[in-house]
Amino acid sequence: MSIGWEKRKRRVLLRESAYVLLSIYLLEKLERKKSFIQQEIIDYAAKRFGLSNKTTCRAVNILAKRGLVETRNENKFPYRMFIRTTEKGENIAKLLKEIINILAE
Numbered sequence: 001m002s003i004g005w006e007k008r009k010r011r012v013l014l015r016e017s018a019y020v021l022l023s024i025y026l027l028e029k030l031e032r033k034k035s036f037i038q039q040e041i042i043d044y045a046a047k048r049f050g051l052s053n054k055t056t057c058r059a060v061n062i063l064a065k066r067g068l069v070e071t072r073n074e075n076k077f078p079y080r081m082f083i084r085t086t087e088k089g090e091n092i093a094k095l096l097k098e099i100i101n102i103l104a105e
Contacts, residue, residue, distance in 0.1 A: 014096070014099075014100075016051055016055050016056075016058075016059045017059040017062050017063055018096055019045060019048075019049045019051060019059075020041065020045055020051065020056055020059035020060060020063065021059075021063055021068055021069070021085070021089055021092065021093050021096065022093050022096050022097060022100070023041055023044050023045045023048060023049065024036065024041055024069060024083060024084070024085050024089075024093070025085055025089070025090060025093030025094070025096075025097070026044075026048075026097075027040065027041065027044055028084070028085060028090075034084055035070075035072070035082040035083060035084035036082065036083055036084070037080050037081070037082060037083075038057070038060065038080065038081040038082075038083055039080075041056060041060070041083060042056045042057070060081075060083060063089065067086060067088060067089075068085065068086060068088060068089030068092060069083050069084065069085050069086060069089050070083070070084050070085075070086055071083050
């Protein structure tokens, strides 16, 4: 089997939004930054979980509507979007991390 299949097989257990939330949480913990540019999250989610750009952007919008992440847009060029988890999103991401660790055993 290909390496891509291994990533997709892991993805079957949870929805894409859960993986994007977990990606944002892990980036915050690893990089020790408060917020990230949307492209950084897209790159990390693609590398770690095999998610596409469109899927990641859609998941960020869903998470923002649910109040799990905060988004802030720049009003001048290059019009980047900064994303960070809320307290509620961070608590859920911690639980998701535990679930994935248990499933990986």
